[in-house]
Amino acid sequence: MSVTVVGSLNEDVLVRVGRLPGRGETVIGEGTTLAPGGKGANQAAAAGRLAAGVHMIGRVGDDPAGDRQLAELADSRVNVSRVHRTLGVPTGSATIPVEVGTGENLIVVVPGANARLTPDDAVAERVRRADVVLLQLEVPLETVLAAAAAAGGTVVLTPAPPVPLPAELLDRVDVLVPNEHELAALAGAEAGRREPAELARLARSLTSAAVVVTLGGRGALVVPAGEAPVLLQAPPPVEPVDTTGAGDCFCGALAAALAGGAELATAVRYAVTAAALSTTGPGARGALPDDDAVRAALTRTPPAAPVG
Numbered sequence: 413m414s415v416t417v418v419g420s421l422n423e424d425v426l427v428r429v430g431r432l433p434g435r436g437e438t439v440i441g442e443g444t445t446l447a448p449g450g451k452g453a454n455q456a457a458a459a460g461r462l463a464a465g466v467h468m469i470g471r472v473g474d475d476p477a478g479d480r481q482l483a484e485l486a487d488s489r490v491n492v493s494r495v496h497r498t499l500g501v502p503t504g505s506a507t508i509p510v511e512v513g514t515g516e517n518l519i520v521v522v523p524g525a526n527a528r529l530t531p532d533d534a535v536a537e538r539v540r541r542a543d544v545v546l547l548q549l550e551v552p553l554e555t556v557l558a559a560a561a562a563a564g565g566t567v568v569l570t571p572a573p574p575v576p577l578p579a580e581l582l583d584r585v586d587v588l589v590p591n592e593h594e595l596a597a598l599a600g601a602e603a604g605r606r607e608p609a610e611l612a613r614l615a616r617s618l619t620s621a622a623v624v625v626t627l628g629g630r631g632a633l634v635v636p637a638g639e640a641p642v643l644l645q646a647p648p649p650v651e652p653v654d655t656t657g658a659g660d661c662f663c664g665a666l667a668a669a670l671a672g673g674a675e676l677a678t679a680v681r682y683a684v685t686a687a688a689l690s691t692t693g694p695g696a697r698g699a700l701p702d703d704d705a706v707r708a709a710l711t712r713t714p715p716a717a718p719v720g
Contacts, residue, residue: 419452
């Protein structure tokens with residue numbers, strides 16, 4: 413199996429707070445931690461912990477933060493030979509207040525070198541040959557489109573941060589993985605919590621491809637292509653410490669499972685379990701599980717429930 417991730421690499425600054433601030437409000441932090449991050453790199457690290465054959469395509473600056481990001485990915489068994497250094501531009505960064513007790517967070521990203529990832533970088537042999545190509549939107553949209561067009565295997569896209577998606581990109585995506593807020597934004601609907609059946613209708617109004625809607629602590633909604641039944645997959649019970657990067661872990665695990673030959677519903681059950689385990693430690697990668705841990709926890713993951 414092989415997974416190629418085309419996307420962002422960041423250094424995260426995690427700030428522990430008693431509660432998340434509102435608009436215009438100042439709160440006092442309880443401490444800071446530097447941690448590896450970036451949606452692309454987080455997804456690659458999650459996939460690398462779970463399976464061999466994971467490759468990363470991206471850009472970092474020629475700075476110590478870039479050194480740290482490459483070393484962290486290599487420690488997660490990710491091939492970083494296609495991560496390019498960019499002179500004169502810093503490695504991307506993110507500032508993340510994390511609420512003590514709930515693990516909920518806010519994220520502000522500064523792209524840095526990620527903004528310099530080009531379509532030529534993305535049209536690589538590792539993209540053409542991968543069983544699964546995993547994409548996000550923290551790098552230029554034209555680069556994402558070039559990668560999707562060059563992919564020879566299954567294309568999985570996390571549409572985050574949400575921007576209008578051109579039809580030529582949607583046409584090349586096999587599995588779209590938004591959260592419920594991103595799905596509403598892409599479909600032009602009002603923000604707000606929705607029941608699974610309504611989310612499924614929004615998903616099918618957006619694309620004819622398969623859609624997997626991540627729902628945080630509620631798990632994930634599987635909306636297959638065509639008229640196959642919609643399923644709600646709940647996670648196993650865990651005690652969350654920090655939800656930062658749980659969605660990225662989900663996508664990395666989903667890609668690894670799909671590349672290994674799993675059907676979509678089976679891959680989602682595996683990914684929901686991995687994501688739940690990832691919330692039991694600090695930061696986006698503080699508790700990324702390996703395959704043995706996920707398979708052990710699957711015994712506590714409920715079966716998927718039909719919707720509608």
